[in-house]
Amino acid sequence: MKNKLKVLRAENDMTQAQLADETGVSRQTINAIEKGKFDPSLPLAFKLARLFNRKIEDIFQDEND
């Protein structure tokens, strides 16, 4: 699962730690998701989408589309 978190963070001038803080997860979780090590839970995906004011599909792209 690819994603645009790094770009969205840059656009919003946020660090991984800040994003982790705002979504209530650890910095390592944000880093791992950003690097594609695993997928976020659906609730976390919703939080991220809401925070950046985007659709989940605009942030995350399923490989097998």
Added chain:
Amino acid sequence: MKNKLKVLRAENDMTQAQLADETGVSRQTINAIEKGKFDPSLPLAFKLARLFNRKIEDIFQDEND
């Protein structure tokens, strides 16, 4: 996490077993998600959205919106 799976199944005349089959999970998993017992993984949410040609947000509604 609420969802519209039951309605979407009805609109597409599908059983839980058929939906399970098409998304590669067990019928009980579909049933549990449909009844709100737990949330699908993000990949499964993508599969369901793709199958019904909807956005994830159109199928699933996070309670704390």
Added chain:
DNA sequence: TGTAAATGTCAAGTTTTATTTACATTTTAT
């Protein structure tokens, strides 16, 4: 150049979700 902030990574452990199996209840249709 040095140093602090940010990012990357890894291992071990906890929590949550998915899957399986099995059975009970409800719905549908004959």
Added chain:
DNA sequence: ATAAAATGTAAATAAAACTTGACATTTACA
């Protein structure tokens, strides 16, 4: 009314998300 199909539910296990802590590397910038 009865049989079959569909749905509901629960316990046990597997798998994945997430945490914690620690340390290494990279980036920014004084």
